[in-house]
Amino acid sequence: MQAKKMSEEEVNELKRIVEKNYGVILDFSSFDCYINRRNEVYLIVKGISEDLIKIASFAGVYFGRLKRNEKIQLSVEGSQIVGKHATKNVAILDDENLARFLEGLKCKWKELINCERNNFVLIKHGNDFFGSGILREDGIESLVPKARRVMRTIKKV
Numbered sequence: 001m002q003a004k005k006m007s008e009e010e011v012n013e014l015k016r017i018v019e020k021n022y023g024v025i026l027d028f029s030s031f032d033c034y035i036n037r038r039n040e041v042y043l044i045v046k047g048i049s050e051d052l053i054k055i056a057s058f059a060g061v062y063f064g065r066l067k068r069n070e071k072i073q074l075s076v077e078g079s080q081i082v083g084k085h086a087t088k089n090v091a092i093l094d095d096e097n098l099a100r101f102l103e104g105l106k107c108k109w110k111e112l113i114n115c116e117r118n119n120f121v122l123i124k125h126g127n128d129f130f131g132s133g134i135l136r137e138d139g140i141e142s143l144v145p146k147a148r149r150v151m152r153t154i155k156k157v
Helices: 008-022 050-055 076-083 095-102
Strands: 003-005 031-036 040-045 061-067 071-074 090-092 111-113 120-125 128-136 139-142
Touching: 008 031, 008 071, 008 076, 061 076, 071 076, 071 120, 071 128, 076 120, 076 128, 095 120, 095 128, 095 139
Parallel strands: 090 120
Antiparallel strands: 003 031, 031 040, 040 061, 061 071, 090 111, 120 128, 128 139
């Protein structure tokens, strides 16, 4: 894995960014945090050999990508870790709009919890979190990766 282990100072900065954006104080004490050249953060359980991590293609859970202006775009798994305690930037969707979000389409929110426009929001439906999107004036832009999108139907041509 072409990533370096984050220093204690960098992990504290990551905690601060997550708290600033989502209102959650995370405890990374049982994880080693790694970051690659594309600013993607991975969480790996403590105790795994550094040598093993260096030769692995990938390891741990992809948490999210650090962006400019102290923002973080959380992955689906990152949104599930952070979401259950989030007090900021959470968008609640109904069934129809959740389906649109999972298809990679723009959707509307049912309710917003302390959200900032043009910022990343966690997508919530019921008690579950489905990833992140960008809150715009007219809706939420889906950030579901193409490989994870759900197709409603395949139309005959």
